[in-house]
Amino acid sequence: MIENAGNSRSITTNQTGVSEDLEKVVKKHLSHEFKKPFAPFSLQTFEQLSAKVTAFLAEDSNRYIILDSCCGVGESTVHLAAENPNALVVGIDKSEHRVEKIEHHLVHKVSNFVILRGDLNDLWRLIADTDWPIKSHYILYPNPWPKAKHLQRRWHGAAVFSSIPKLAETLIVRSNWNIYIDEFAQALEIAGLKPNVSEYRSDVAMTPFERKYWASGQQSYQLTCSLEN
Known part of the structure; x- marks a missing residue:
């Protein structure tokens, strides 16, 4: 359940720590290929994205890609584009309503980004099979699904988790x-990686959720992990 706390939302949950089922669930997903058929819309979206990425990278050998998954209204996407002029920042969110709000958040005059509505369960798998130079992958404030029974709706408990380590050089969540961050870290450790977890704060909030959480005194937690072999 989520309840109001000041001007943001505070998570309440019936889960007191890392799920007892986490290791079993993660190992199952790592050992079994996720074979759900791709939706036609996802294939069309990926084809359009691939054309844009190919054209962008062809112009300069120093260019690279940044993924901004669960980007919401795209404020973080624009922020990352402004900070990384040699990157094409790809923001992806499942909500058409949120994606259409991007025009209200163009606080920087940048053009090196693209916002897409898409299903990450499909697009992550498709992108993982490319050789795109993806330096960073951001997952900022995803839906936490805080009920204990919803572990497999969280990204680290989902079948698509096995694609995440294949997407970029560095992951930031x-x-x-x-608990969400602690679980994600343990899932990555099960996959043989070495994540770092810390409290996070900055002078500039990157997303509307981050801004609201900090305004109400809530703490942010961050996971960073090198995904390079």
Whole structure:
């Protein structure tokens, strides 16, 4: 359940720590290929994205890609584009309503980004099979699904988790729920990686959720992990 806390939302949950089922679930997903058929819309979206990425990279050998998954209204996407002029920042969110709000958040005059509505369960698998130079992958404040029974709706408990380590050189995940970050870290450790977890704060909030959480005194937690072999 989520309840109001000041001007943001505070997570309440019936889960007191890392799920007892986490290791079993993660190992199952790592050992079994996720074979769900791709939706036609996902294939069309990926084809359009691939054309844009190919054209962008062809112009300069120093260019690279940044993924901004669960980008919401795209404020973080624009922020990352402004900070990384040699990158094409790809923001992806499942909500058409949120994606259409991007025009209200163009606080920087940048053009090196693209916002897409898409299903990450499909697009992550498709992108993982490319050789795109993806330096960073951000997952900022994803839906935490805080009920204990919803572990497999969280990204680290989902079947698509096995694609995440294949997507970028570095992964950055933030949440205002410490258990989500702790679970994600343990999932990556099960996959043979070495994540770092810390409290996070900055002078500039990157997303509307981050801004609201900090305004109400909530703490953000961040996971960073090198995904390079």
